[in-house]
Amino acid sequence: MKIEANVDLPAGTGPFCVAKRLRSTTAIRRCPGVVALLSGGLDSTLAVRLMADLGLHVLALNFVGPFCTCSPRKHGGCRLAVSVAQSMGVELRVMSKGLDYLRIVEQPRFGHGRGLNPCIDCRIYMLRKAAEVMRETGAVCVVTGEVLGQRPMSQHRRALDLIERESGLTGRLLRPLSARRLPPTIPEREGLIDRSRMLDLMGRARSPQLVLAKERGVEIFGCPSGGCLLTDPIVARRVKDLFDHCPDWDERDARLTTLGRHFRLHPDLKVIVGRDAAENVRLEQMAGTLPVVTFTQAPGPTAVLRGRWESGALAMVGRLLRHFAPKVTDECVEVCLKHDGQEMTQVVRQAATAGDVKAWTI
Numbered sequence: 280m281k282i283e284a285n286v287d288l289p290a291g292t293g294p295f296c297v298a299k300r301l302r303s304t305t306a307i308r309r310c311p312g313v314v315a316l317l318s319g320g321l322d323s324t325l326a327v328r329l330m331a332d333l334g335l336h337v338l339a340l341n342f343v344g345p346f347c348t349c350s351p352r353k354h355g356g357c358r359l360a361v362s363v364a365q366s367m368g369v370e371l372r373v374m375s376k377g378l379d380y381l382r383i384v385e386q387p388r389f390g391h392g393r394g395l396n397p398c399i400d401c402r403i404y405m406l407r408k409a410a411e412v413m414r415e416t417g418a419v420c421v422v423t424g425e426v427l428g429q430r431p432m433s434q435h436r437r438a439l440d441l442i443e444r445e446s447g448l449t450g451r452l453l454r455p456l457s458a459r460r461l462p463p464t465i466p467e468r469e470g471l472i473d474r475s476r477m478l479d480l481m482g483r484a485r486s487p488q489l490v491l492a493k494e495r496g497v498e499i500f501g502c503p504s505g506g507c508l509l510t511d512p513i514v515a516r517r518v519k520d521l522f523d524h525c526p527d528w529d530e531r532d533a534r535l536t537t538l539g540r541h542f543r544l545h546p547d548l549k550v551i552v553g554r555d556a557a558e559n560v561r562l563e564q565m566a567g568t569l570p571v572v573t574f575t576q577a578p579g580p581t582a583v584l585r586g587r588w589e590s591g592a593l594a595m596v597g598r599l600l601r602h603f604a605p606k607v608t609d610e611c612v613e614v615c616l617k618h619d620g621q622e623m624t625q626v627v628r629q630a631a632t633a634g635d636v637k638a639w640t641i
């Protein structure tokens with residue numbers, strides 16, 4: 280199986296180049312290409328399975344971003360999506376949700392869900408990218424695992440229509456799990472995709488999909504709750520705090536919202552404290568040009584500062600670090616702030632109280 284990560288393929292060299300060559304022959308009518316969104320969850324996995332079972336050439340797209348719960352760096356894409364694509368022998372292209380996506384999270388046209396998840400805008404964003412790949416590769420449509428009526432925000436009929444229209448995929452967006460409850464797409468009308476083999480699932484029940492998975496021999500798929508941290512109330516609060524307090528936020532700030540404990544010491548200063556040794560290392564790696572504070576002679580958490588700080592702030596950060604270093608029993612302990620090649624130290628005598636910590640927690 281071929282996996283591509285964040286790569287824009289030159290025309291004619293993409294995974295569909297074979298399909299492109301075939302397009303001028305009658306063979307393409309038997310084996311057109313489709314582009315499919317693949318998260319690795321049950322529904323998208325089944326949608327890809329259905330397409331592959333029709334003999335269609337599937338290029339799966341796996342979108343990864345700062346709020347995915349998977350570990351894209353380690354696995355070259357969401358590990359589930361990679362496993363699913365491998366198990367089906369379909370090609371996978373990993374697509375990055377970057378700064379353009381984060382701006383949508385900040386100000387979605389169609390609003391947020393219960394957390395800070397802009398599901399409708401997010402679907403439109405991914406599908407617009409998929410539409411580009413469809414055009415680039417000469418695929419006949421984009422396929423998703425959406426099921427009519429399954430998710431309250433983004434899968435009711437009006438939302439599905441809106442998403443199709445706004446993504447520029449009118450007539451080219453196939454939802455095979457519910458296709459027979461939706462108007463036929465262009466490739467179905469043209470006979471390139473057999474509509475009679477599409478399904479008519481609807482509603483929130485998962486059992487029909489589980490039965491289908493068994494029938495089709497699909498054994499690898501993720502849990503239905505998905506892997507998006509924007510639905511997590513804690514991460515949602517941090518991301519909102521970031522948008523509210525940090526006008527020059529960037530991708531690193533977004534990534535940092537998923538790591539450590541977060542505190543706002545004053546409107547212009549946020550402190551992120553590692554929860555264990557691994558997080559301390561990760562925070563230092565991600566800090567880049569941001570100030571980092573650690574104990575000079577005792578083991579303890581690492582703090583990364585984001586915003587405006589002055590020497591008085593270091594005492595507060597030191598008290599915060601002491602609060603999370605219960606093994607530090609010396610009366611006086613020193614913390615050191617490193618920034619821009621400079622170092623500044625501060626003796627800390629007291630830990631922040633539980634009340635302080637609660638008041639500062641984002």
Ligand code: SF4
Nearest residue numbers: 396397398401402507
């Ligand atoms: S849950 Fe997250 S990844 Fe899924 S559609 Fe909503 S915003 Fe996008």
